[in-house]
Amino acid sequence: GALVYQYPRRTICKSGTSMRMECQAVGFQATSVAWYRQSPQKTFELIALSTVNSAIKYEQNFTQEKFPISHPNLSFSSMTVLNAYLEDRGLYLCGARAGQNTLYFGAGTRLSVL
Amino acid sequence: QQKVQQSPESLIVPEGGMASLNCTSSDRNVDYFWWYRQHSGKSPKMLMSIFSNGEKEEGRFTVHLNKASLHTSLHIRDSQPSDSALYLCAASRSGGSNAKLTFGKGTKLSVKS
Numbered sequence: 001g002a003l004v005y006q007y008p009r010r011t012i013c014k015s016g017t018s019m020r021m022e023c024q025a026v027g028f029q030a031t032s033v034a035w036y037r038q039s040p041q042k043t044f045e046l047i048a049l050s051t052v053n054s055a056i057k058y059e060q061n062f063t064q065e066k067f068p069i070s071h072p073n074l075s076f077s078s079m080t081v082l083n084a085y086l087e088d089r090g091l092y093l094c095g096a097r098a099g100q101n102t103l104y105f106g107a108g109t110r111l112s113v114l
Numbered sequence: 115q116q117k118v119q120q121s122p123e124s125l126i127v128p129e130g131g132m133a134s135l136n137c138t139s140s141d142r143n144v145d146y147f148w149w150y151r152q153h154s155g156k157s158p159k160m161l162m163s164i165f166s167n168g169e170k171e172e173g174r175f176t177v178h179l180n181k182a183s184l185h186t187s188l189h190i191r192d193s194q195p196s197d198s199a200l201y202l203c204a205a206s207r208s209g210g211s212n213a214k215l216t217f218g219k220g221t222k223l224s225v226k227s
Contacts, residue, residue, distance in 0.1 A: 044217035105157040
């Protein structure tokens with residue numbers, strides 16, 4: 001079956017530092033990968049959508065300069081949170097889909113900022 | 115402004131009861147609706163999707179869609195304690211691989227035994 005692995009599951013970083021999180025699709029080829037953030041208030045925000053053969057599209061309030069994403073092949077994507085601050089805390093979810101099929105989510109990377 | 119509004123924010127139903135959750139999109143261009151369930155500490159998992167007007171049933175779960183009002187609802191009959199979770203509604207303008215799913219804040223369902 002289709003699985004999406006995210007790692008690390010949890011990470012703590014000091015304010016102003018950066019951290020990288022990874023997402024791997026297993027059992028299918030992810031033609032698109034979406035990165036979301038679920039905030040402590042449970043707001044579910046789309047950060048960016050990365051589709052094969054297209055530029056990565058960032059949503060309003062999120063930029064490539066802050067959240068650079070790499071999507072080198074159909075099974076792997078990574079995102080870095082640069083200069084993390086308190087407002088960047090939350091659960092970062094990677095959703096991967098193959099074509100028009102279901103968007104499968106990984107278990108997320110929970111980011112805490114000290 | 116949230117483009118996908120869900121109500122209620124939280125809901126408590128007795129075991130065996132019916133849970134009804136609502137979702138409306140303010141984006142008139144959406145065509146596809148999705149319902150996800152997220153248990154505490156877990157990733158959201160797709161429950162059901164609906165693209166056509168009407169009703170779709172899968173076991174204890176029934177989804178309705180009214181495309182004119184951009185309103186969808188999820189009904190869970192014979193609710194079980196294991197149904198306690200955050201239910202997320204998402205809408206998108208297409209079903210293709212570049213479809214952008216916009217999620218609501220969710221409805222927290224608690225089923226009490």
